[in-house]
Amino acid sequence: MTAHxxxxxxxxxxxxxxxxxxxxxxxxxILAGKTPDWTPQMSIEAMDRxxxxxxxxSISAPGLWFGDIQATITLTRHCNEYAAQVCQQHxxxxxxFASLPLPDVDASLKEIAYALDVxxxxxxxxxxxxxxxxxxxxxFSSIFEELxxxxxxxxxxxxxxxxxxxxxxxxxxTLEFPFDTTRAIVSLLxxxxxxxxxxxxxxxxxxxxxxPFLGERIGRLANxxxxxxxxxxxxxxxxxxxxxxxxxxxxxxxxASLLKVTSEKNVLFGxxxxxxxxxxxxxxxxxxxxxxxxxxxxxxxxxxxxLRIMPSLAS
Numbered sequence: 001m002t003a004h005x006x007x008x009x010x011x012x013x014x015x016x017x018x019x020x021x022x023x024x025x026x027x028x029x030i031l032a033g034k035t036p037d038w039t040p041q042m043s044i045e046a047m048d049r050x051x052x053x054x055x056x057x058s059i060s061a062p063g064l065w066f067g068d069i070q071a072t073i074t075l076t077r078h079c080n081e082y083a084a085q086v087c088q089q090h091x092x093x094x095x096x097f098a099s100l101p102l103p104d105v106d107a108s109l110k111e112i113a114y115a116l117d118v119x120x121x122x123x124x125x126x127x128x129x130x131x132x133x134x135x136x137x138x139x140f141s142s143i144f145e146e147l148x149x150x151x152x153x154x155x156x157x158x159x160x161x162x163x164x165x166x167x168x169x170x171x172x173x174t175l176e177f178p179f180d181t182t183r184a185i186v187s188l189l190x191x192x193x194x195x196x197x198x199x200x201x202x203x204x205x206x207x208x209x210x211x212p213f214l215g216e217r218i219g220r221l222a223n224x225x226x227x228x229x230x231x232x233x234x235x236x237x238x239x240x241x242x243x244x245x246x247x248x249x250x251x252x253x254x255x256a257s258l259l260k261v262t263s264e265k266n267v268l269f270g271x272x273x274x275x276x277x278x279x280x281x282x283x284x285x286x287x288x289x290x291x292x293x294x295x296x297x298x299x300x301x302x303x304x305x306x307l308r309i310m311p312s313l314a315s
């Protein structure tokens with residue numbers, strides 16, 4: 001298959017990350033129930049079989065924060081330098097979204113500078129929540145001010161919310177991931193972060209969770225005193241300017257809502273490999289072919305839209 005696709009939702013599992021975090025934290029979140037096997041070569045082979053030229057790597061849930069700030073800072077630096085090493089060892093095949101040691105803001109500001117200026121990361125990868133804090137929390141405002149100043153790409157991956165422990169037998173990836181994505185978007189909307197950071201290119205996983213389907217309902221909140229001034233451009237216009245990936249979402253049901261709040265130009269190819277197996281990657285490729293998109297729209301989703309916001313990938 002001709003390799004032209006750019007995969008913006010592609011995970012790595014650095015050896016030290018797996019050793020520190022452990023299968024007991026990683027496995028229960030996903031359908032497989034265990035940490036997937038992964039090496040850079042496994043990614044490349046799966047990419048080659050599915051026409052993917054370049055994958056932008058990131059760390060998936062449960063992320064890097066487990067209550068010890070210094071341990072998080074150390075592990076974050078390890079993961080970012082490992083990702084940069086993978087990029088260097090396989091030129092053209094990988095990019096990277098660098099992680100931050102949140103909720104430590106000062107350390108995160110330092111890591112932004114190191115990741116973007118030294119490691120030359122393509123953007124920053126965040127989780128949808130950190131403990132009881134969502135991205136619109138005032139504690140994180142300086143993070144987004146700096147990312148806006150840099151006109152950065154910011155990619156969000158969902159995690160299991162601290163507040164939700166119901167249905168414990170259902171993996172978080174099935175329900176809580178899309179719901180936490182929606183919470184993160186609402187947090188950014190009604191904190192004023194989206195309006196205040198027009199130069200950040202925000203990418204949300206899995207077609208935005210449930211946010212597109214609930215867009216009109218979320219928009220009604222703007223009529224409530226104290227909320228309207230946070231979204232001066234309107235809720236639906238803000239949702240429309242966000243970017244969304246296709247991981248586990250390249251189907252008519254998901255796209256029916258997604259393309260009501262944004263256009264094909266704001267949709268990016270994503271596979272969720274290896275947390276979703278290669279069969280899911282292939283299903284995403286095939287699913288996009290079945291959506292009756294124009295040739296230009298399909299080429300945009302598979303490649304050109306990513307190049308528009310990350311032009312360095314062209315080289």
